[in-house]
Amino acid sequence: MVPHMIQMDPAEMKRIGPSASIRVGSLWAPVKHLPEVLAPFTKLLFCLNHTDDAHPYSLRGSATGLRFSGQHLLFCCVHQIADRAPGDVVVPVDKRGEKLVSGTRFIRINELPEFAGEEILDVCAMHFKPDDYGEPQLERGFFDIKGADVWNGEPQTTFLVYGYPSSLRQYGVDEVSGELNDLKVKMTATAGHYSHQSSATGLHAITLERSGTYSSDGLSGGAVYHVGEDAAGFYCGFAGIVVRGSDTSNIIHFMDAQLIREFFLYNQSLENR
Numbered sequence: 315m316v317p318h319m320i321q322m323d324p325a326e327m328k329r330i331g332p333s334a335s336i337r338v339g340s341l342w343a344p345v346k347h348l349p350e351v352l353a354p355f356t357k358l359l360f361c362l363n364h365t366d367d368a369h370p371y372s373l374r375g376s377a378t379g380l381r382f383s384g385q386h387l388l389f390c391c392v393h394q395i396a397d398r399a400p401g402d403v404v405v406p407v408d409k410r411g412e413k414l415v416s417g418t419r420f421i422r423i424n425e426l427p428e429f430a431g432e433e434i435l436d437v438c439a440m441h442f443k444p445d446d447y448g449e450p451q452l453e454r455g456f457f458d459i460k461g462a463d464v465w466n467g468e469p470q471t472t473f474l475v476y477g478y479p480s481s482l483r484q485y486g487v488d489e490v491s492g493e494l495n496d497l498k499v500k501m502t503a504t505a506g507h508y509s510h511q512s513s514a515t516g517l518h519a520i521t522l523e524r525s526g527t528y529s530s531d532g533l534s535g536g537a538v539y540h541v542g543e544d545a546a547g548f549y550c551g552f553a554g555i556v557v558r559g560s561d562t563s564n565i566i567h568f569m570d571a572q573l574i575r576e577f578f579l580y581n582q583s584l585e586n587r
Contacts, residue, residue: 337549349503350480356476357405376477376536381456387439390535433514463551469508477536479528529561
């Protein structure tokens, strides 16, 4: 697997000049490098196929690694993986996709009555303990969502949407055996602005400012960040997880950070039982 990023033009971030610096957590970086700084937290989601040796896996869009209160969860949508067993849902540790890992368990909040019938039930997470894998890269692939940098619902901001559009995948197939022998994927980092709040709890719509022709298919499970400003300058914080989009519209919907934190609270309650 050979990944490639379509970089976001810094000019799209209208409030920040291209030579400015921006803070991500405690790290300051030139704004032109922001796509690369945030890229490790969005994963290409694989599902293993045990019955087809020629095609050992299928690609199911995007997933996002988040860290909160010492917990590490990888988020995606149920509609991406509904037909697969938990152990068959994996993400790559390395850039070439030569090592795939799965979490220790799935986290869903279906049993919580306050969310009955809500769209959050299409969101799920995999629990990871990075130290158990012996892979330093894995630990660095979870974005810390603590503190005041998390999006507070203010619509007047620039959003950044990360993911792996299905239309930007390229497959190589051996002409003799018919087996998959190459895969090239592209991650996109796309700016957007707030459109409206959905009737579903915690769900919001963004209008993407695309510069390419790729569709939104494959963005489900991807990360949404926002750009803010405090006394120290500009910063980029977590806003939510993409839950759906459309091939015929620049509108995507995301679940906000406040509801995403419910998964960490629920996971903590499971560990305390």
